[in-house]
Amino acid sequence: MQRLPISLAAVLFSLPASAFDTSTQMTGAGFSSACTRANESWIGFCNGYIQAAVDSVQKSDGICIPSGTTRTELVTLVEKAITGSDQLKALNANEAVHLVMRQSYPCP
Template sequence: MKMIGLVAIVASLINVSIPFQSRAETVLSARDLFDACTRADMDWISFCNGFIQASNDHAVRLGMACTPAGTTRTHLVEIFEYSAARLLVSQSELGDAAGLEVASAIIGAAFPCN
């Protein structure tokens, strides 16, 4: 996966998103999602698995991703954790974006519809 392409995809999502201030209290940020997904606690692991599955479903439904049959939730979470860790360092402002948008963009970059 090319990081520059991923950063461009995620950044473009943020540019067309609702201003963060108006949704800050009701939308899980990418930074908070990453934090939840990297906790060694079964409740958070289950939460992360469900959230990333929903992000995958969202990306597939919108035509952003073509996730191959047989892809496991564990693999989707690993892709998110790996990519988000790098994105949050290289473009820290992406941490304030909606977790759903960032996770969906990461999945779309990993499984593009060609």
């Protein structure tokens, strides 16, 4: 069983640098720009992005979203926080979204 982590590490370190090209990743600023557009397609994009972020939350992330919280509430919360913070805009969008959720919905 110890071979799996070693094998995985070997594969990851042998990948070309282009596999981790950050130019294909969305920043917090890109998320903010997309999620402040009054366009049905972009609204759907933001809902999907937030749903994917919520679906990826692990117990170890320290995020405990209260039952009954709507996706619209999450999109609004995250968009306002990122739009209002140059630091969050500079982060990878996924990191920024998780940071906002962790700060807003910490586990007890």
